[in-house]
Amino acid sequence: MATHKLLLLPGDGIGTEVMAEVSRLIDWLNKAGIASFETEHGLVGGAAYDADKVAITDATMALAQASDAVIFGAVGGPKWDGVPYDARPEAGLLRLRKDLGLFANLRPAVCYPALADSSSLKRDVVEGLDIMIVRELTGGVYFGEPKTITDLGNGQKRAVDTQVYDTYEIERIGRVAFDLARKRRNKVTSMEKRNVMKTGVLWNEVITAVHDREYKDVQLDHQLADSGGMNLVKWPKQFDVIVTDNLFGDMLSDIAAMLTGSLGMLPSASLGEVDAKTGKRKSMYEPVHGSAPDIAGKGMANPVAMLASFGMALRYSLDMGALADKLDEAIAAVLAKGLRTADIKSEGTTVISTSQMGEAIVTEL
Amino acid sequence: MATHKLLLLPGDGIGTEVMAEVSRLIDWLNKAGIASFETEHGLVGGAAYDADKVAITDATMALAQASDAVIFGAVGGPKWDGVPYDARPEAGLLRLRKDLGLFANLRPAVCYPALADSSSLKRDVVEGLDIMIVRELTGGVYFGEPKTITDLGNGQKRAVDTQVYDTYEIERIGRVAFDLARKRRNKVTSMEKRNVMKTGVLWNEVITAVHDREYKDVQLDHQLADSGGMNLVKWPKQFDVIVTDNLFGDMLSDIAAMLTGSLGMLPSASLGEVDAKTGKRKSMYEPVHGSAPDIAGKGMANPVAMLASFGMALRYSLDMGALADKLDEAIAAVLAKGLRTADIKSEGTTVISTSQMGEAIVTEL
Numbered sequence: 001m002a003t004h005k006l007l008l009l010p011g012d013g014i015g016t017e018v019m020a021e022v023s024r025l026i027d028w029l030n031k032a033g034i035a036s037f038e039t040e041h042g043l044v045g046g047a048a049y050d051a052d053k054v055a056i057t058d059a060t061m062a063l064a065q066a067s068d069a070v071i072f073g074a075v076g077g078p079k080w081d082g083v084p085y086d087a088r089p090e091a092g093l094l095r096l097r098k099d100l101g102l103f104a105n106l107r108p109a110v111c112y113p114a115l116a117d118s119s120s121l122k123r124d125v126v127e128g129l130d131i132m133i134v135r136e137l138t139g140g141v142y143f144g145e146p147k148t149i150t151d152l153g154n155g156q157k158r159a160v161d162t163q164v165y166d167t168y169e170i171e172r173i174g175r176v177a178f179d180l181a182r183k184r185r186n187k188v189t190s191m192e193k194r195n196v197m198k199t200g201v202l203w204n205e206v207i208t209a210v211h212d213r214e215y216k217d218v219q220l221d222h223q224l225a226d227s228g229g230m231n232l233v234k235w236p237k238q239f240d241v242i243v244t245d246n247l248f249g250d251m252l253s254d255i256a257a258m259l260t261g262s263l264g265m266l267p268s269a270s271l272g273e274v275d276a277k278t279g280k281r282k283s284m285y286e287p288v289h290g291s292a293p294d295i296a297g298k299g300m301a302n303p304v305a306m307l308a309s310f311g312m313a314l315r316y317s318l319d320m321g322a323l324a325d326k327l328d329e330a331i332a333a334v335l336a337k338g339l340r341t342a343d344i345k346s347e348g349t350t351v352i353s354t355s356q357m358g359e360a361i362v363t364e365l
Numbered sequence: 366m367a368t369h370k371l372l373l374l375p376g377d378g379i380g381t382e383v384m385a386e387v388s389r390l391i392d393w394l395n396k397a398g399i400a401s402f403e404t405e406h407g408l409v410g411g412a413a414y415d416a417d418k419v420a421i422t423d424a425t426m427a428l429a430q431a432s433d434a435v436i437f438g439a440v441g442g443p444k445w446d447g448v449p450y451d452a453r454p455e456a457g458l459l460r461l462r463k464d465l466g467l468f469a470n471l472r473p474a475v476c477y478p479a480l481a482d483s484s485s486l487k488r489d490v491v492e493g494l495d496i497m498i499v500r501e502l503t504g505g506v507y508f509g510e511p512k513t514i515t516d517l518g519n520g521q522k523r524a525v526d527t528q529v530y531d532t533y534e535i536e537r538i539g540r541v542a543f544d545l546a547r548k549r550r551n552k553v554t555s556m557e558k559r560n561v562m563k564t565g566v567l568w569n570e571v572i573t574a575v576h577d578r579e580y581k582d583v584q585l586d587h588q589l590a591d592s593g594g595m596n597l598v599k600w601p602k603q604f605d606v607i608v609t610d611n612l613f614g615d616m617l618s619d620i621a622a623m624l625t626g627s628l629g630m631l632p633s634a635s636l637g638e639v640d641a642k643t644g645k646r647k648s649m650y651e652p653v654h655g656s657a658p659d660i661a662g663k664g665m666a667n668p669v670a671m672l673a674s675f676g677m678a679l680r681y682s683l684d685m686g687a688l689a690d691k692l693d694e695a696i697a698a699v700l701a702k703g704l705r706t707a708d709i710k711s712e713g714t715t716v717i718s719t720s721q722m723g724e725a726i727v728t729e730l
């Protein structure tokens with residue numbers, strides 16, 4: 001049995017609580033002889049700042065580079081509002097994405113039948129929803145230079161951010177989207193603001209070219225990001241795979257996640273390029289939800305998004321698809337029994353804590 | 366009675382159809398001696414391109430500068446997908462905003478009780494919703510330089526957009542938001558991505574400073590634009606006034622509009638700075654919906670957003686608030702009679718055409 005090296009980065013807030021349930025699952029898988037994991041632990045975000053005055057240390061980055069997959073909790077919180085910009089909690093997450101080259105962020109928005117009523121949208125609008133948002137993650141306004149604040153004198157400052165995209169960056173994220181669509185409902189919707197942004201013009205042109213050259217069998221549509229956002233709210237089931245840039249992807253994937261009514265259930269994967277020699281790719285897995293400082297430390301957090309993210313690691317990085325399926329089934333079975341964390345409770349269900357939910361899922365497995 | 370000079374710019378698609386109903390209303394107001402309007406007409410967008418190969422001519426811009434208010438329909442459509450970037454339909458709209466200095470875009474998202482069921486959101490989530498989105502309109506990534514596509518050779522291109530904000534631009538839009546909040550429920554939520562963008566850092570800092578200096582009586586909250594978008598979908602009634610930048614405002618106001626279930630009902634105003642000498646400000650009024658090429662020419666478009674935009678002109682630019690109230694009442698009365706255009710039809714209502722709706726509203730007045 002192959003041994004897999006995992007780096008666990010719980011981060012801040014509920015990150016540590018939900019990561020504890022991943023540890024529980026890993027321990028059990030190791031003990032039961034189902035798999036063999038070697039785990040390292042590291043600090044990221046506010047936790048790293050408190051210890052080392054940086055959002056992630058070089059040593060932790062080296063562990064990340066050496067791991068088969070990084071399992072990430074969440075970062076940030078009001079406690080670190082005043083820290084220097086370069087050491088803010090999010091800088092740790094951004095460095096991981098950039099240095100590991102994780103350009104492809106896969107964010108499924110799936111509406112669990114048992115939870116359709118917790119959505120603010122009407123049941124028929126979201127029931128059965130299954131969208132995959134493919135967000136470009138290492139380019140755009142997140143990393144472009146200049147990114148500065150300059151003092152102009154007279155009490156005036158000027159802030160600048162720069163959105164940059166090169167052809168190859170759009171091509172490779174396009175391919176990820178088209179490949180995924182082929183395994184799903186064969187439809188890709190590309191979103192940008194080509195009527196206002198030059199990066200939108202290039203995005204549209206390159207996605208179209210990749211499609212026409214390599215993926216003629218996949219249906220491709222283009223929508224402006226603002227009307228795309230509207231269409232997500234109006235009738236989300238029109239979408240299969242959505243491919244979009246880093247900033248629009250940030251907004252649109254959060255909105256898509258909220259439509260499902262179960263943010264606490266949604267995992268994500270961030271993937272690098274496949275190494276031509278080893279056939280491997282760098283990867284990181286994290287829940288879509290954030291560090292939720294308001295409920296941190298109360299044992300209320302929903303660990304399902306974190307456990308499902310670990311499931312995505314099994315599937316995409318560790319070649320254990322069958323085990324991932326079993327994990328998904330265990331999660332569904334626990335929900336079917338009416339067990340819920342507070343965020344997804346409804347009439348007739350039993351509210352349990354973070355650790356009880358983790359335990360129930362492991363027991364089910 | 367003062368005579369007001371209006372410039373009507375119907376634009377493309379359903380823009381011409383809904384503007385015809387404004388003309389009907391203006392004619393009637395003139396004939397009935399209720400008001401005195403002098404109207405000029407101009408081309409903008411694709412219509413201007415077809416005639417003059419530009420998105421708006423200098424002559425039309427001069428008329429806009431000389432008018433008391435510009436009434437704008439909508440621009441764009443697939444017909445002009447291939448025109449040069451600088452002559453694309455949207456360039457006309459952007460030139461109007463920039464050259465007239467219309468930095469403050471007011472976009473109310475109001476859920477009409479009679480239409481709450483046409484929302485994709487649950488009735489209790491949107492019923493009674495009344496949000497005002499204040500969007501910065503002449504800065505940010507829409508106008509920052511460089512904005513270029515460069516050929517790098519080897520089949521690679523690089524596209525760049527630049528988001529720029531200066532202190533004074535954030536201060537003045539902040540004041541618009543705080544002033545509006547004082548006349549409403551006294552609460553402003555500012556949205557940016559300060560965890561990723563330097564413009565977000567400056568935005569947050571300047572809005573906070575304006576608040577602490579001049580508007581301590583108004584409640585101010587800050588949200589990251591992505592979680593703000595989520596909160597809009599989850600529980601929009603938590604908001605009163607939202608103030609945000611040009612690009613986030615584009616996305617968030619469209620989403621807020623869609624929540625109401627009646628995009629075809631929503632007006633907007635774009636305002637310049639008050640001239641210290643004349644006390645006047647440049648202004649433009651337009652529906653939130655676009656040119657809707659798919660239904661153009663069929664007499665199906667809902668003219669209410671356009672008529673309500675004219676109502677905003679009466680209120681904000683022409684000092685005829687009482688008439689604006691009457692127009693709003695006339696619109697409500699027509700809806701109460703069960704008359705609907707196709708976009709807002711529901712069981713038990715009567716579907717009528719664009720011109721029938723315009724006529725019904727004028728008759729009611």
Ligand SMILES: CC(C)[C@H](C(=O)O)[C@@H](O)C(=O)O
Pocket residue numbers: 090093250560561591
């Ligand atoms: C925490 C923050 C930097 C991050 C982002 O903006 O990408 C988050 O919102 C996300 O979507 O993963």
Ligand SMILES: CC(C)[C@H](C(=O)O)[C@@H](O)C(=O)O
Pocket residue numbers: 195196226455458615
């Ligand atoms: C037509 C387009 C340029 C415009 C914008 O992006 O501002 C529109 O979406 C709007 O919101 O008024």
